[in-house]
Amino acid sequence: MPKLPADVRPTEDFPGLRVKGGTRYTTSQGDYLCGGCGAEDHANGDTDAKTLVQDYTDNHGPAHRKGR
Numbered sequence: 524m525p526k527l528p529a530d531v532r533p534t535e536d537f538p539g540l541r542v543k544g545g546t547r548y549t550t551s552q553g554d555y556l557c558g559g560c561g562a563e564d565h566a567n568g569d570t571d572a573k574t575l576v577q578d579y580t581d582n583h584g585p586a587h588r589k590g591r
């Protein structure tokens with residue numbers, strides 16, 4: 524799955540995971556829209572974004588191709 528540009532949110536046409544790292548002025552943000560099951564989630568903050576990435580990696584996206 525191609526990696527999305529940092530400023531583009533995943534859509535139904537281009538599902539995937541997007542994470543934008545935080546700076547000293549902004550917090551990390553993350554979004555995913557799963558191409559496998561259509562689930563989507565959003566995160567704000569470093570901890571949230573990490574959890575979101577873990578959730579997507581474990582339960583969505585590539586995980587659907589492992590027979591789940």
Ligand SMILES: [Zn+2]
Binds near residue numbers: 557561
């Ligand atoms: Zn999914």
